[in-house]
Amino acid sequence: MxxxxxxxxxxxxxxxxxxxxxxxxxxxxxxxxxxxxxxxxxxxxxxxxxxxxxxxxxxxxxxxxxxxxxxxxxxxxxxxxxxxxxxxxxxxxxxxxxxxxxxxxxxxxxxxxxxxxxxxxxxxxxxxxxxxxxxxxxxxxxxxxxxxxxxxxxxxxxxxxxxxxxxxxRELGDLLRYPPDPGEPPAEQSPPDLADVLGQPEARWALEVAAAGGHHLVMVGPPGTGKTMLAKRLSGLLPELPPAESLEVTAIGSVAGELGDFPRLVRTAPFVAPHPSLSIAALIGGGSGLARPGAVTRAHRGVLFLDEACELGVKRLEALRTALEEGEVRLARRDGTLCYPARFQLVMATNPCPCAPVREIDCQCAPQARRRYLGKLSGPLLDRVDLRVRMRPITAMVERGDRPEGTAAVRARVARARERARLRWEEHGWQTNSEVPGTALRREFALPTTATALLDRGLEAGAITARGADRCLRVAWTLADLDGLERPEADHVAAALEFRDRRAA
Structure with a gap:
């Protein structure tokens, strides 16, 4: 003994x-x-x-x-x-x-x-x-x-x-070195094609900008206009995860028990779309003892899609604010405090009012009801969302003219834009424009006053906050990358401001 x-x-x-x-x-x-x-x-x-x-x-x-x-x-x-x-x-x-x-x-x-x-x-x-x-x-x-x-x-x-x-x-036998053959793994499903979405040119462009810069997006429009279809196609526009991020995402899947019978390194950006009835603990993470990861962690390096966002309630939506700003969540429980990664792209879709008619003129809601409904998307939360877009009602079931662009063409443009951003920021440790701090955009990479004049007037008039101005600059850099330019111009800043139009949300 x-x-x-x-x-x-x-x-x-x-x-x-x-x-x-x-x-x-x-x-x-x-x-x-x-x-x-x-x-x-x-x-x-x-x-x-x-x-x-x-x-x-x-x-x-x-x-x-x-x-x-x-x-x-x-x-x-x-x-x-x-x-x-x-x-x-x-x-x-x-x-x-x-x-x-x-x-x-x-x-x-x-x-x-x-x-x-x-x-x-x-x-x-x-x-x-x-x-x-x-x-x-x-x-x-x-x-x-x-x-x-x-x-x-x-x-x-x-x-x-x-x-x-x-x-x-006891050195009397050997252990397994290779896993037993589980059979043929299921074929990987290709992401849905962007060409399936009818119309919506503004929303398609906003989706491309979101993919190119890693920006958050909110879509507001009547039901049946393609909000969910567009959101599901965002992960197909994102580039393949680099090895370090792939291992990180796979480790999260291992902790959550989501790797299945055929575990492999996760190469594509995850897409997580929880039901609107989920709890705060299921969204952010929680539980007794030591906290478990939530949906924001399972969407790390990918897309978190909140359909019918206004149905989630204020408490759940406000719980996202820290994760959006810091890219992580810190959960304090009885047995200790844990920090989970949560650097995801948030995509929210919502109807403009509770009755959600196809045509806005058919709305039966009182003005107070409309304000109360959209008011669940608070100002501080929307201030952290870079892109806001209104969806148009579908007017024809057959596309007129040329067939809309598919995922492959848009993904190629997104890859080129992301590569430009990566080369520009790599010595600072940033991968996308959405990760760049506002201080760096205002100092080391400051734009000339001719380009930011409209932004300055918006700040002076109180139309945007300082945080909103920083996010406008990030979007402007993304628009410049998509155009293949070295630096944003005045038109890019103006377009970024249009994406933050409060009337779109």
């Missing part, structure tokens, strides 16, 4: 922290099992799962005093991912398996009572944290082996049963 240790990983949001698991098995006294280190209810129950799994391997459970400590002791531990590491530590401390393979290795997986190793969420960020901490090997559930192999620089093994891990520790 001795003191042995092994390693697991605690997930803190979409990041991980290495956890040292110590097992002390000593003769004398009444048989007992103590688990230390701020475990939650699910982890506290691991004592019974681990004991049953070891006995059903079958291996001998030490009938003596067993103390299990998880360090750092002051950090809350949650979930069932520690089961496999706890079992290996107990077996090694009881001198039933040698401990040399426990060095520099992490063990992740939930144990069934018969010893089967069940998959757990968050394998990808957990293994990234283990690699950063210098771990050389990792043992994961066989069902999660395909996801685990997305991480390079660390040796990955898969196991279906605890007895397989015991045999590997």
């Amino acid at each position: 001795a003191l042995r240790r092994t390693w697991a990983v605690a997930l803190l949001g979409v990041d991980g922290a290495l956890v040292e698991i110590e097992a002390d098995v000593r003769k004398g006294g009444l048989p007992s099992v103590s688990l230390l280190g701020l475990p939650d209810s699910a982890l506290q129950e691991a004592k019974n799962r681990v004991r049953s799994a070891i006995q059903n391997c079958p291996e001998e459970w030490p009938e003596c005093c067993v103390t299990l400590a998880l360090s750092p002791a002051a950090m809350p531990k949650a979930g069932t991912t520690y089961d496999l590491a706890l079992a290996c530590a107990v077996l090694s401390a009881a001198e039933l398996v040698p401990g040399h393979r426990l060095v520099d290795a992490v063990f992740l997986g939930e144990l069934a009572l018969d010893g089967r190793i069940r998959p757990v969420r968050g394998l990808l960020p957990a293994l990234l944290a283990a690699r950063r901490a210098g771990m050389r090997r990792a043992v994961v559930p066989a069902a999660g082996l395909a996801e685990a192999r997305l991480v390079d620089g660390i040796e990955i093994f898969g196991a279906e049963h605890l007895r397989d891990v015991v045999a590997w520790l």
